[in-house]
Amino acid sequence: MFDTRTPGRQPGSARSDTRIVPAPADLRVALACVPTGADVKLTVLLEAVSEGVLVTGEASAPVTGECARCLEPTASSVDVAFRELYEHDDARYEEAGDDSDRRFLRGDLLDLEPAFRDAVVLALPLAPLCRPDCAGLCAECGVRLADAGPGHDHDSAPDPRWARLRELDMGRERRNGASAVDGQEA
Numbered sequence: 449m450f451d452t453r454t455p456g457r458q459p460g461s462a463r464s465d466t467r468i469v470p471a472p473a474d475l476r477v478a479l480a481c482v483p484t485g486a487d488v489k490l491t492v493l494l495e496a497v498s499e500g501v502l503v504t505g506e507a508s509a510p511v512t513g514e515c516a517r518c519l520e521p522t523a524s525s526v527d528v529a530f531r532e533l534y535e536h537d538d539a540r541y542e543e544a545g546d547d548s549d550r551r552f553l554r555g556d557l558l559d560l561e562p563a564f565r566d567a568v569v570l571a572l573p574l575a576p577l578c579r580p581d582c583a584g585l586c587a588e589c590g591v592r593l594a595d596a597g598p599g600h601d602h603d604s605a606p607d608p609r610w611a612r613l614r615e616l617d618m619g620r621e622r623r624n625g626a627s628a629v630d631g632q633e634a
Contacts (some may be wrong), residue, residue, distance in 0.1 A: 450558040453499050462495040470521035477572045480513030500535040516575035518592045530567040
């Protein structure tokens with residue numbers, strides 16, 4: 449929460465502030481998150497404008513997760529910037545309702561968590577990688593390919609329960625120029 453009385457309501461007045469705040473819960477996507485309570489560096493500039501308070505902010509937060517290819521733990525950080533206008537008029541807040549994309553001041557205090565949450569969640573990686581060249585997991589045995597080495601191979605006999613499937617044609621004759629109807633070339 450930021451007190452908006454310090455910059456005042458005179459358009460053009462401004463105040464900057466830097467804080468270390470704990471990360472709120474549920475800043476996450478499928479494979480990455482900002483740990484709840486982690487230290488987040490938040491730098492904001494509060495500028496009084498005729499409509500309300502214009503907030504320009506930057507935040508830096510740690511990110512943990514799992515590699516999208518090999519499921520190893522990952523650690524990185526996310527740096528975001530956001531800019532939001534918080535309007536003064538409480539009467540317009542009632543008109544806009546909860547579905548509005550507009551943000552309003554409630555009294556003299558400003559809650560930046562919704563704007564911060566939107567910026568951070570949109571910046572989280574959807575497919576984080578432990579390394580840019582991560583080879584992932586072996587499709588047959590599930591071993592991590594970086595640990596298995598370049599000679600990792602599966603030349604073993606197929607599972608006998610699946611042997612009959614190898615006998616199915618599946619259109620191979622047609623692709624090789626033979627007609628599936630009469631066995632003659634087209």
